[in-house]
């Protein structure tokens with residue numbers, strides 16, 4: 001049954017450029033001389049290293065342990081030797097480094113012993129989610145959000161949508177995957193559906209991929225899954241946009257599909273779930289489209305960690321290629337360097353030339369034509385966001401829902417003034433994040449300082465209380481003992497004067513303390529003990545001096561030895 005389809009706001013129809021790479025079957029990319037496997041596959045999915053340099057690893061062996069709630073495990077993409085654990089540059093506009101495990105393949109592709117298929121019917125939901133985390137499964141549509149977290153969020157989910165729209169121009173990795181592995185994708189999708197308890201499974205594929213639609217429909221025949229061809233309109237593959245088209249549900253600002261009973265997973269993710277549950281295999285490779293200005297465009301199954309420069313050799317870029325884009329031309333970015341590894345989120349690398357991607361005309365002033373607002377699929381006001389970003393009025397930009405912008409590029413695409421609007425929005429977001437990070441760091445430093453002060457005050461008070469208690473105890477004992485306990489040498493004066501008796505008792509205690517410590521070689525004692533000895537000695541000398549003075553002065557000094565010192 002074909003349900004009614006709905007429209008989302010805005011959208012554009014750029015040239016698809018799918019035919020360049022979609023016509024050739026997926027090929028397996030050869031292993032490079034070294035694999036650079038990042039322990040952090042995205043901003044969210046982190047892992048800590050559990051291998052050492054020189055260690056032999058097998059294909060599929062875990063090399064990174066999930067870190068925290070959002071962490072996912074990382075595995076060796078092939079068998080070989082760990083040759084380095086180091087920070088390496090990443091495929092990111094910033095080119096920032098991240099910790100990586102460098103593996104030199106031995107060429108034998110020896111697998112770890114495969115885990116038995118994971119039967120999610122007999123396992124608890126928590127065990128199944130833990131299995132996804134341990135297999136390193138993240139969303140392969142580009143966002144690389146950890147799948148165990150996304151699944152864990154869902155409750156009361158009625159509909160699972162499988163996203164095969166692949167709306168971004170030039171990219172065809174999902175198209176080829178659906179054409180060639182439709183049954184496996186559906187098997188994975190059904191596992192996901194059962195895990196979130198969804199009643200309904202809908203597969204959405206843009207209608208410019210008729211072969212993929214046919215393959216998925218054939219695989220779904222006789223099942224409850226519905227495969228729906230949706231009109232090709234960029235960005236129909238956006239999660240909220242596809243949910244809108246297939247179900248009519250409009251997800252408002254700040255909400256997720258899960259809040260409205262709908263969850264959405266990419267077809268590549270469903271395929272990875274199938275490999276994890278049915279074959280016990282972790283996520284160690286993915287399909288990457290190599291296309292653009294090159295001799296042999298196509299799709300390749302690539303080991304995670306393969307350096308982009310090694311991979312590009314398979315596409316044979318033409319000599320007039322002037323840069324490389326990771327991702328599509330709408331949402332991707334120009335790579336600052338090529339010695340970066342393929343990660344789980346790498347879906348496409350485009351060789352760009354001035355002929356295919358002419359330089360943008362110079363930016364002109366905004367004429368307030370509102371074309372950008374008409375094209376925005378999220379119904380934002382891009383020209384307003386542009387003004388706020390330009391003037392660094394980030395508070396206002398947030399008020400105008402900057403963080404709902406999916407950076408689809410529709411506004412930039414239609415802007416007659418050629419304003420690179422998305423670049424402004426990315427700048428604003430990164431500035432806001434940087435300020436929040438700074439604020440968090442400052443708050444944490446302040447908290448640490450306040451706690452330290454509190455701790456020092458508390459220790460001081462405890463020490464003073466202890467000394468006071470000790471002094472009171474001593475005074476009480478002396479009062480109880482009376483003059484009879486005073487040392488023999490001072491017997492006579494003590495009997496005459498109780499204050500002298502106090503001095504004599506304090507002297508006796510100081511002597512006793514000294515006698516306890518004296519037999520030792522004080523040079524070997526700790527500085528603290530030596531200080532204590534010196535202190536006792538000093539007090540003894542004072543007491544002796546006081547004892548030798550006439551009675552009135554001695555009485556004043558008598559209280560001193562047992563008083564708490566400041």
Ligand code: SF4
Nearest residue numbers: 366367369370372415
């Ligand atoms: S499309 Fe460009 S010129 Fe028109 S309002 Fe938007 S930003 Fe301004």
Ligand code: SF4
Nearest residue numbers: 376405406408409411
């Ligand atoms: S980039 Fe952002 S503001 Fe521009 S059209 Fe897309 S969602 Fe709207």
